[in-house]
Amino acid sequence: MNGPIEERRQHYLNVNYGLKSWLLTTDHKRIAWLYLIVVTFFFFVGGLFATLIRLELLTPQGDLVQAETYNKLFTMHGVTMIFFFLIPSIPAVLGNFLIPLMIGARDLAFPRLNLASWYIYILGGLFTLAAAAAGGVDTGWTFYTPYSSIYSNTHVALTVIGIFITGFSSILTGLNFIVTIHTMRAPGMTWFRLPLFVWAHYATSIIFILGTPVIAITLALVALERLFGLGIFNPELGGDPLLFQHLFWFYSHPAVYIMILPGMGVISELITCFSRKRVFGYDFIAFSSLAMFVSGQSVYASMIFSLLSMLVAIPSAIKVFNWTATLYKGSISFDAPMLYALGFIGLFTIGGLTGLFLATLGVDVHVHDTYFVIAHFHYIMVGSAVMAYLGGIHFWWPKMTGRKYPEPLARLAAVIIFLGFNLTFFPQFVLGYLGMPRRYHVYPPEFQVLNVMSTAGASILALGYVLPLAYLIWSLRYGAVAGMNAWKARGLEWQTPSPPPTDNFDVTPVVLQEAYAYDVDEPEVIYASEKAAHV
Amino acid sequence: MSDFPAIHAHQFDDAAQQHEASWLGMWVFLATEVMFFGGMFLGYLLYRTTYPQAFASASNHLDLWLGTINTAVLICSSFTMALAVRAAQIGQKRPIIIFLVLTIVLGAVFLGIKFTEYHVKFEEHLVPGSAFAYDGPLGSSAEIFFSFYFAMTGMHALHMIIGLGLLTTLVVKTARGRFSVSYNTPVELVGLYWHFVDIVWIFLFPLLYLVGRHLR
Numbered sequence: 001m002n003g004p005i006e007e008r009r010q011h012y013l014n015v016n017y018g019l020k021s022w023l024l025t026t027d028h029k030r031i032a033w034l035y036l037i038v039v040t041f042f043f044f045v046g047g048l049f050a051t052l053i054r055l056e057l058l059t060p061q062g063d064l065v066q067a068e069t070y071n072k073l074f075t076m077h078g079v080t081m082i083f084f085f086l087i088p089s090i091p092a093v094l095g096n097f098l099i100p101l102m103i104g105a106r107d108l109a110f111p112r113l114n115l116a117s118w119y120i121y122i123l124g125g126l127f128t129l130a131a132a133a134a135g136g137v138d139t140g141w142t143f144y145t146p147y148s149s150i151y152s153n154t155h156v157a158l159t160v161i162g163i164f165i166t167g168f169s170s171i172l173t174g175l176n177f178i179v180t181i182h183t184m185r186a187p188g189m190t191w192f193r194l195p196l197f198v199w200a201h202y203a204t205s206i207i208f209i210l211g212t213p214v215i216a217i218t219l220a221l222v223a224l225e226r227l228f229g230l231g232i233f234n235p236e237l238g239g240d241p242l243l244f245q246h247l248f249w250f251y252s253h254p255a256v257y258i259m260i261l262p263g264m265g266v267i268s269e270l271i272t273c274f275s276r277k278r279v280f281g282y283d284f285i286a287f288s289s290l291a292m293f294v295s296g297q298s299v300y301a302s303m304i305f306s307l308l309s310m311l312v313a314i315p316s317a318i319k320v321f322n323w324t325a326t327l328y329k330g331s332i333s334f335d336a337p338m339l340y341a342l343g344f345i346g347l348f349t350i351g352g353l354t355g356l357f358l359a360t361l362g363v364d365v366h367v368h369d370t371y372f373v374i375a376h377f378h379y380i381m382v383g384s385a386v387m388a389y390l391g392g393i394h395f396w397w398p399k400m401t402g403r404k405y406p407e408p409l410a411r412l413a414a415v416i417i418f419l420g421f422n423l424t425f426f427p428q429f430v431l432g433y434l435g436m437p438r439r440y441h442v443y444p445p446e447f448q449v450l451n452v453m454s455t456a457g458a459s460i461l462a463l464g465y466v467l468p469l470a471y472l473i474w475s476l477r478y479g480a481v482a483g484m485n486a487w488k489a490r491g492l493e494w495q496t497p498s499p500p501p502t503d504n505f506d507v508t509p510v511v512l513q514e515a516y517a518y519d520v521d522e523p524e525v526i527y528a529s530e531k532a533a534h535v
Numbered sequence: 536m537s538d539f540p541a542i543h544a545h546q547f548d549d550a551a552q553q554h555e556a557s558w559l560g561m562w563v564f565l566a567t568e569v570m571f572f573g574g575m576f577l578g579y580l581l582y583r584t585t586y587p588q589a590f591a592s593a594s595n596h597l598d599l600w601l602g603t604i605n606t607a608v609l610i611c612s613s614f615t616m617a618l619a620v621r622a623a624q625i626g627q628k629r630p631i632i633i634f635l636v637l638t639i640v641l642g643a644v645f646l647g648i649k650f651t652e653y654h655v656k657f658e659e660h661l662v663p664g665s666a667f668a669y670d671g672p673l674g675s676s677a678e679i680f681f682s683f684y685f686a687m688t689g690m691h692a693l694h695m696i697i698g699l700g701l702l703t704t705l706v707v708k709t710a711r712g713r714f715s716v717s718y719n720t721p722v723e724l725v726g727l728y729w730h731f732v733d734i735v736w737i738f739l740f741p742l743l744y745l746v747g748r749h750l751r
Contacts, residue, residue, distance in 0.1 A: 061710040100546075107546035109556040183556040184546070209563055213571035221575075229664030230682040232578060243581060245576055253645060430707045505547070 002363045011402070011499040020146050026111035027502055029400070032097035034118050039093060040469070042084040042125065044511040047462065049077035053492035054424075054455040060448050062441045068506040070441035071138035072154065078141030083163050084125055087255065090119070090262035092173055094392045096200045097400060099177060101522065102195050102495035104186025104511065106503045109179040114173050114281030121169035127162030131155040140439065141184055142252070142261045145233035149225040157226045160219045166393075167216040170258075174208025177201050188511035195491055195515040200265025208262075215251035218244065249295055259287055259381055260348075263388030264319055268389055269515075271323050273489045274338035275330025278516040313359075316352050320345060328402025335487075336410035340391030343418045343496050344384050351379025357511040369439075372432025375425045388469060390417070397472065398486035409471045417464035490514040492529075554720055561724045565731050572690070572735055579683045581741060582676075589676030591747035593669075597654055597684070598659060602744040605648050606713035606736065613733045620726040625707075626716035631709045638729065639702050642695055649692055656681070684743055691739060694732045701725045 002121050012029045022030055052073050056064040065073065086127070096114065100107055131137055137159045139148040148156050181194070181202050194202075222244070224230045231237040233244045264285075272279045279285065291314070323345055354376040357363045367373065397405050427450040431437075436447050443451070485494040492515060496505050513520070547553040563564065583590050619634035623665055660668035663682045671677075714722060 105546065109546070110560060111544075111546060162677050175560055178563050179556050179560045182559055183552055208572050209567050213567045214574045216689075217571050217574040220580075224686060229667075230679050231663055231675075231681045232582075232686070237678050238586065239679055240581070240585075243578055247577070248576075283599070309672060508548075 009497065010500045010501060011497065013402075013499050015502050019110055024115075026115050027117050028100055028108050028111065028114055029116050029500065029502075031118055032093050032400075035088060035092040035121070035245050037097060038118075038122065038125065039089050042080055043465075045129075046077055046085055047465065049073050049080065050212075050458065051462065054458040056441055057443070057451045058455050060443050060445045060451075063389070065441060067401060068138060071140075071439070072136035074439060075137050075140050076132050079128060079137070079159060079163070082141055082255070082259075082380075083123075084128065084168055084257040086381055087170060088173075088253075089385070089389050090266060090392060091177070091201060091204055091258075092118075094389075094396060095171070095177065095204075095262060096265065096397065098493055099180060099198055099201060100184070101200055101399075101500060102491060102494065103181065103184065103189050103502055104492055104505060104509045104513070105180060105184040106505070108117060109184055110174045110176050112242035114176055117169040117172040120172070120369070121166055124162045124164070124166030126167065127165060128159055131158035131162065132378050134158065142248060143219065143222060143244075144233055144248075145222060145225075145241040149222050149233050149244075157223045160223045161173060161339075164216050164219050164223070166211045167219075170208045171212050171216075174205035174212075176211065177205040181205075186509050186511055187493075190511075192286070193511055194286075194516040195261075195265075196268035196279065196282070196289075196385035197265035199286040200261045200405075204258055204261045206290075207258050207480035210249040211254045211258075214247060215255075218247040218251075241514075256377075256380065259385045263344070263392075264289070265384045267323065268319075268386045269489075269491065270337050270341035270395055271326050272516050272518065273395070273487050274335060275327050275332045275339070276518045277326055277330040277395075278518055279322070280325035280328075282514070282516070284318050285322050288318045291315040299490070313352060313356055316348075319353075320349055334411070336407060336414050337391045337395035337419075339411060340387045340394065343414065344387045344391065347379050347383030347387065347418075347421070347448070351376060351383055353368050354379065367432050369437055370432035370438045371428040371438055374438050375428035378425045378428075383425070387417070387421075390414075392473070393468075394492075395487070397475070398482030399493060399498045399500070401479070402482055403474055403475050403484065405468075405475045405479055406471050406481045411469065413464055413467040413471075416467065417461060420457050420460030420462075420464050424454050424461050425457070427451070427453045429455075490517050490520070550718065557720050558723060561718055561727050565727065568694075568731060572687075575683065575687050575690070575740070576742075579687070581682070582679050583742075583747075586673070586676040586679065587747065588750065589673035589717055590680050591750035592673055593677040593680035594670065594746070594748055596656075596659070596743060597744050598655070598745055598746070601648050601652050605645050606740050607642050607643050608648070609733050609736050612638050612645070613730055615641065616726050616729045620719075620723055623714055623719035623722040624716070626714075626719075628709060628712065628714075631663070631714065631722065632706055635706050635709065637708070639699055642699050642702070646692060646695055646699075649688065653685075687739055687743070691735050692730065694735070698729050698732055701728065 012027055022034065025031060025034075046329045052065065053070070056062070056070060058064075058071075062070070098106075134155050137152070137156055139152050139154070139156060143156065143160060148160075157196070181198060185194075220228065221232050225233060231239050233241050234238050235241055268279055268285060334342075354372070357367065358373065358376060394405060394410055397403070431447055431450050431454075434447065434450075435444055482498050484497050486498070487494070492509060492511065494498075495509060541552040546749060547556065574580070597702045615637040617636045619631050619638060622630035622634055656662055660666055661681050663678050663685065667674075668676050669677045705722060708721070
């Protein structure tokens, strides 16, 4: 298979070696790997906290940890997973790797800024890890004042500074994406030929740019209040703790779309490739990405949470309908990425529809702050976002590494994750409906059966997450050589060798068609090298 | 290698594309900055409408003269910055350096005056925290005013300090002959940044020093 000529070909992985060539790289593909490694680390750190939470909830009594420790566990689980895994995961890993490849550019517009954002992310992560090591923080990931600013005796300032710093990593990544998508598209790559993955990242980047600075200054004010006694959120001086909540959710509600939009971009690519069909309603999906951004933003401006949470359902539903319409009469194959994509659609639908329960005021009074809410947002953040992330990693793994992962194991892992996830979180809907409140380490004995089910599911889920870690690392060395276009997909990123050369394309491609031309037999018709186009 | 400095990085097709990308990047960054300061402006407006008398009374403790002089200094620095950008666009090396240095001097004067103001506030116990002391019944709300005063002007001063660092590197780069008629993007972009920081002050000055002053 691996001929001597293939062996000698220069690509971004073998162009030079050594730790320094990685830590000082400005190649977007290598920076994606740097992110992948650290993001994976934080995923398992956050998972460790979750494990301890589920172990404590195995019994109704507080026998494993004290109440204070439990508060710290769920806080640090939330902080790690949201700010250090979910927000950077798809944009910083897959987006970083794929956007230049998908639009036919040699790199992002600002490669050094891209590397700088990784270091900023690391610095923020170190602050937060230091806070965890020093004894943790117990405010909940939302840092509500005045508890966070005055009363909490834990390491709020350190954690908040860590998140503040990491925010600038997101801002710079978003800035880089926006400028790259605007100015560096290859000849013929018009806006409406852009893959939906790129559209999703464009919308996400706008939220990064406009939302993140607001939470940065808000958390900075909390830190200043703790360290120097500023009184902006201090009710003793007439300050308003609610102002903090509004400023916090100005970012954190759109942040839900930061976490889910890139995943939707991934799913749009997977569904089309594995049903061998042009995506249904390209324009609708592209614009529904931007619509989500708009309906997310104005939630705070107008305080009509209920109505706007309902409105968010419309672009979400548009996407789900378009994906299912794409499947209709498609020639579907069930490779591992497709299993993740189908899992995503199902879990996202459940997560989305239960969101409507919460937006309906009458029901919300009943299930507010119960495990119903926990189950709802885990269906979106884990059931959807993590599924999309894993699906994307599997789909583009041959492109990133030049190797194939073991398909049967991967399908098994996808099924294990789907089953484990549902066993973990579906009982929590029931628990919430029956009235179990969130954020307590003890509960009435009648809830034990459902909690044991949930913890059992979490164990299965953990197995499902460790499995890909193992076989993907294995495949780096022992996987079959993948070749240029492992899935016979039509996107521009598949028209360059795997792994791609440092400059991505040997000749700047000229784009003649959009990325979903599955009705065309020969991909050569879609792209031409510059020379061919001039002839 | 040719005699000309590398005018565009490898990821760009040509210098025009690089210029467009850098330009857009700076504007996007400024949009972020607007949102960054926007959070504090929102908080200010909210409390100003909640405690109008305390804010009016507290704003009388700010030094109107020093604030006015500082506004003038900053506007002059924007003028010299604009002249530096123009000099860069027509490729005159000495004027670029002169105007950049003038901008740096004016920026430093601004920070010096600001520091004097902070020092006076510190001696008058108007810095929020345990040492805060304020005559009159509106003390606690006045502390919120001074919280905003220090947070907003402090964040602005931080941006000034970063700007001075950027200007200094520009002076060094200009002296080394890095800029020409065909390549002067960094001067233009730092100019944009400097004008932005200036405009933030143009909003801060009336909001903190002027509005409601007559109400006492």
